[in-house]
Amino acid sequence: MTVGPSLLxxxxxxxxxxxxxxxxxxxxLGVTGVARIDTPRWPRLxxxxxxxxxxxxxxxxxxxxxxxxxxxxxxxIGWFSVIVPFTSPYRTLWLxxxxxxxxxLLAVVISSLVRVRLGYRAWRAxxxxxxxxxxxxxxxxxxxxxxxxxxxxxxxxxxxxxxxxCTLGWRLTLAGRRPxxxxxxxxxxxxxxxxxAFVAVGPLQPGWARRAGTPxxxxxxxxxxxxxxxxxxxxxxxxxx
Amino acid sequence: xxxxxxxxxxxxxxxxARIRRVSRWVAGGAAAASLGLGTAFAHDLPxxxxxxxxxxxxxxxxxxxxxxxxxxxxxxxxxxxxxxAPAQTVSGGS
Numbered sequence: 001m002t003v004g005p006s007l008l009x010x011x012x013x014x015x016x017x018x019x020x021x022x023x024x025x026x027x028x029l030g031v032t033g034v035a036r037i038d039t040p041r042w043p044r045l046x047x048x049x050x051x052x053x054x055x056x057x058x059x060x061x062x063x064x065x066x067x068x069x070x071x072x073x074x075x076x077i078g079w080f081s082v083i084v085p086f087t088s089p090y091r092t093l094w095l096x097x098x099x100x101x102x103x104x105l106l107a108v109v110i111s112s113l114v115r116v117r118l119g120y121r122a123w124r125a126x127x128x129x130x131x132x133x134x135x136x137x138x139x140x141x142x143x144x145x146x147x148x149x150x151x152x153x154x155x156x157x158x159x160x161x162x163x164x165x166c167t168l169g170w171r172l173t174l175a176g177r178r179p180x181x182x183x184x185x186x187x188x189x190x191x192x193x194x195x196x197a198f199v200a201v202g203p204l205q206p207g208w209a210r211r212a213g214t215p216x217x218x219x220x221x222x223x224x225x226x227x228x229x230x231x232x233x234x235x236x237x238x239x240x241x
Numbered sequence: 242x243x244x245x246x247x248x249x250x251x252x253x254x255x256x257x258a259r260i261r262r263v264s265r266w267v268a269g270g271a272a273a274a275s276l277g278l279g280t281a282f283a284h285d286l287p288x289x290x291x292x293x294x295x296x297x298x299x300x301x302x303x304x305x306x307x308x309x310x311x312x313x314x315x316x317x318x319x320x321x322x323x324x325x326a327p328a329q330t331v332s333g334g335s
Contacts, residue, residue, distance in 0.1 A: 010283050011275070011279055013282045014274075014278035014282060018271050018274050018275045021271075022267075022271060025267075043256055045260070046256055046259060046260055049257070049260035050267075054264075057268055057271060061275070147282060147286060150285055152281065
């Protein structure tokens with residue numbers, strides 16, 4: 001019997017990674033936009049327009065990521081779990097982080113679409129949630145993805161963390177002495193350290209799938225196994241995805 | 242002679258066109274990246290033959306399952322043999 005991920009599962013993984021990259025780019029542009037940089041080569045209008053379009057593109061890729069995950073059907077993830085966290089038995093905590101990040105992203109996008117009616121102060125308050133959705137989305141990918149051990153994927157995650165840390169650090173140099181500076185400084189230091197520590201003690205360690213909360217039926221490989229006796233097969237030749 | 246207002250409007254149109262152009266490139270790049278990453282995942286996390294007792298607790302989820310997709314074709318299961326294959330003999334040797 002041939003076993004392995006389906007095309008939908010690969011699409012889920014790929015669109016999830018691309019969505020994180022787009023979200024990183026969007027947040028980086030958002031942070032630089034706050035600095036009100038306006039040069040002939042990089043006008044503010046371009047920064048704001050790209051920030052908006054990247055955000056919408058990220059939401060589109062998250063939508064594909066979600067739909068393909070559910071359609072794939074291997075992991076017990078329902079439509080309800082897309083919006084409501086802690087309702088799926090599959091890696092409940094880590095999947096719920098993705099749900100929360102998606103909810104926050106939706107709130108940011110919807111509030112931006114009705115910004116005129118909402119008022120600037122309320123819109124700005126909701127927009128700050130984007131800062132929270134980024135690390136939540138990152139940890140969702142690291143915790144839920146069974147591919148977190150891949151070197152190139154870790155490198156992509158590290159690049160996203162580095163981009164965010166550098167942008168926030170650069171933003172700090174422009175800020176004056178304000179109470180938020182201390183919080184941002186601590187975030188700049190804590191974000192990479194916490195993420196690296198989590199990866200080291202979590203996904204990179206053996207048995208992470210069990211500790212992450214994968215249902216026993218999936219761990220034992222009984223899910224979707226046909227009732228008929230499988231023909232004899234040679235030993236395993238590839239990596240378990 | 243163009244008026245300052247016309248010049249500003251023209252400059253704004255130019256910048257909006259630049260936003261559209263860069264956004265299209267980003268969207269195309271994201272789609273291409275999805276394709277490339279999907280291929281990379283398929284290469285690094287391929288399907289495999291798995292007998293019933295093969296799965297180990299702690300194995301990453303999303304792995305052990307049927308895969309009728311064409312990407313797993315190189316590792317397609319062998320059909321059940323109807324007649325036992327003759328014993329392979331090795332002759333010669335050093």
